[in-house]
Amino acid sequence: MSVEDLYSEIVLEHYKEPHNVGEIEYPEIFAKGFNESCGDDIKIFAKVKNNIIEDIKFLGKGCAISQSSASMMTDLIKGKTLDEVKEFIKNFNKKITGEEEFPENSEEWFELSALKGVIKFPIRVKCASLAWHTLSQGIKDFENKQKK
Amino acid sequence: MSVEDLYSEIVLEHYKEPHNVGEIEYPEIFAKGFNESCGDDIKIFAKVKNNIIEDIKFLGKGCAISQSSASMMTDLIKGKTLDEVKEFIKNFNKKITGEEEFPENSEEWFELSALKGVIKFPIRVKCASLAWHTLSQGIKDFENKQKK
């Protein structure tokens, strides 16, 4: 695994033109994330209806890994239920930390597998997970509010 | 030079029954000394007339070295002029730090030579010099006051 694999074509494409960048007014879900170890930050906005994420956008500045990861994540979870998203985040965390293998031949994971290279660069795992952790926090806050 | 030489008979005699212990009311010279490295302290009182130390006393608590040194010092300087005392202090400092030899066959230095052992115990030099440094400071203060 070399540094070229870390910066695969897919990663760089998402970094160059990240998808779903922007703000959503009156979002049901809003969360801010911050990577203490490098200073990257991110804001995530999502519209939720009937427990389904109807739309999601993010604003952030940071490295190729964190930006492409956020771009791919927002692509993939649109239209999923909150429970599905929580499960998905859990799965992603297992893959990115090397605890589980990235699935082969899965359409859903095809693009995300481009982040596989990160496993060999442990200090960059935090970059890849930033958006995911932040979304996870946002969902938690949303669900807590619902309960009240 | 062994530790027995450090605690010679003369030193121990002075430690057991130090001379010139006490206070003098309305002393011309008064100074407090403190050994930061072991906590010993001393107060010196002296009567001065026509530039001669007519009487001197001290109060202090401390180790055998510091107490016997104070006892001998007060014995020896009584009756000396301030200039003589200053010279004497300077000489003592040179001997006790090993810079100069203790004079042999000198009546004045006979008892003081009992402190010779200290040279081999550098950390104890401060104990032996405490009274001398304190007196030196007291004389300085006295002379400064005279000038005004």
Place this chain on the structure above:
Amino acid sequence: MLDVAKIKEDFPIFQRIIKGKNLIYLDSAATTQKPKQVIEAISNYYKYNNANVHRGAYTLSEESTAMYENARQIAAEFINASSSRSIVFTRNATEAINLVANAWGLEYFKPNDEILLTQMEHHSNLIPWQLIAKKTGAKLKFIYLDQNGKLDLRDINDKINKNTKFVSLVQISNSLGTINPVKYIIKLAHTYNVPIMIDATQSVPHTNVDVQELDCDFLVFSGHKMLGPTGIGVLYGKEDFLDKMPPYMGGGEMINEVHLDWADYRSIPWKFEAGTPNISGAIGLAAAIKYINSIGKKNIEQHEKTLTKFAIEELTKIDGVEIYGPLDDRGPLVAFNIKNVHPHDVSTILDEFGVAIRAGHHCTQPIMQWLNVPATVRASFYIYNSLDDIDVLIRGIKKTKEIFASVS
């Protein structure tokens, strides 16, 4: 007892010859000696992994950060803290106490609030409170000692009340050896809703300390008194207590976002670690903890009990030796005086026997005032001491008495 000969092999300093004699080190309460495992952990860090921690994206920096944060985890486990977020690295126990006195005290003390200490505190758990009392108008109260050198438990009940806003006390006195009933006092403080800090500087190296079982709000200790290097200490604080405190020092490493006119601080514990930390110090401390764990706290305690008991027995046999502090149930140290001999002179004579022993007030002048002595001699023990060491100590004391025979 521990296999002292084998343990000594780990400590290079015991190859030192002092005044022609083997070194006998009886000043572990001041600072302990260091095993080669600790010395090498420090050297190896500088030889192979040295880089500044946090915020570096290169290999060395990643390694040093992992080692530094791993040391925090090891320190947390050592006192059974529930999370490493509770562990702040400081220079020493003294700084840890100053940190709490300032960050907590300046924020929460008001005039006439009472800070409750004891008469047996080390200067490090007294002066910071004197300073903060002066700054805030709070008042110091003290739990006094009974004639055995133990805390007067009735006095505690008199002194703690609704004005009490903080309690801080030592677990094992470095001067008397007294073991305080901290668990009881912690419970009492909490019935009054008062935060309480334990100065565990003399207990953590020698006996099992479990912050969750104690339920103390803060606890401090020093690396150099437990086989670790100088320059590293630990402040343990319950997370919600640390969260409630503003930063103590400002600087690099402890911030998230900085503007010329405001800053946003990092989360605990980093909020309290301004500037480049003592990285090698933390790594050395972790190595020391591993070494202590490999010997086992139970074994250490048992070993030291035997030494202390023997020392007291032997000292008691010598005419003119006065022992201070409780005779039973005490920490691994014995303070004493020889009649008519100044402690400083005792120490000089013992040095001739290769015995390194402390003479002085041991940074507890109020105890000296209470004992009405200018100073004491203190023998303190650790894992590398044997009964033979105490034999030599006793011989030295007898010799001292001989030299000073004409004086008594």
Place this chain on the structure above:
Amino acid sequence: MLDVAKIKEDFPIFQRIIKGKNLIYLDSAATTQKPKQVIEAISNYYKYNNANVHRGAYTLSEESTAMYENARQIAAEFINASSSRSIVFTRNATEAINLVANAWGLEYFKPNDEILLTQMEHHSNLIPWQLIAKKTGAKLKFIYLDQNGKLDLRDINDKINKNTKFVSLVQISNSLGTINPVKYIIKLAHTYNVPIMIDATQSVPHTNVDVQELDCDFLVFSGHKMLGPTGIGVLYGKEDFLDKMPPYMGGGEMINEVHLDWADYRSIPWKFEAGTPNISGAIGLAAAIKYINSIGKKNIEQHEKTLTKFAIEELTKIDGVEIYGPLDDRGPLVAFNIKNVHPHDVSTILDEFGVAIRAGHHCTQPIMQWLNVPATVRASFYIYNSLDDIDVLIRGIKKTKEIFASVS
């Protein structure tokens, strides 16, 4: 130029292989590597002389006290302080600044007094003043930068006035490399009778600093950035300034006489050193100073000038590389960015070349805001760097551009 190959032999870490490559260390502004002379000074202290300092009357304690105080003397001579009484050992430069901000500031600042800093201060010379300003009601003022990253000298004259009660500024910026005209500013401050502190953390390791010639009132630096260990820093203060300050922390070692309700403090510098100091840290720092002296400050400065000039020349040749800070007359570091590539990614790719380089805000976020970038890559040099190191850096940068070619 220095004989780098020979110097490298003294630094065990250069035997490290990183990702199959020889280590090229370009992060000395964060912390320097350590020569074996320093590592051994620390080990040897623990192996042969370890004991707590001050107040011990036995051989080891006498030795360690002498070594510790001798380190103070060596540090004093290194910056040409007139007396070692002017040298306070702290954990790092950050603590030294906090000490002055607190001990001086709490004593002397009143509401609306002005503290004058610059826009290019390290967080360590900014946050402590933000904190003290909040506590005292004093206000912070900043000297701004001109478009070249130098201090705007007209702005100084506007900002210093009769309300100014303290000036503190960096001598060499760790982020831009700017060398500030501190001597001029010190003189100016003194015409207004204002005390002034110099953050010499990035200058003392590289260039001759003479506190008597500068006539600054305070000056700080860190051991770990000049071949020394972590956990030790230096505060220099003119004796009468230190005398006028109350203690910062309280505890053992810094007192003369202690009662439960009052205490009498030791004289400077010990008044400011509470608790057991970082003894091995001071001894390691002394060894580092000796090593630097053996190479010679003049030679170091010359060597680094050549490296810096070469690095700037080579970086300038690469399309899309932007260099920050003044191009001439700068400290031994170069901060830059590659267009469209985040510094963090640059650092990861360079690590594959064995190059340890920092990406981030370098604890100077206000400078990042001024440059309008989130972060920069910074190459910083010291005596063990050669022109070859810069060649590898340049190759790594070119490779980075290749990998990110599709992005630009």
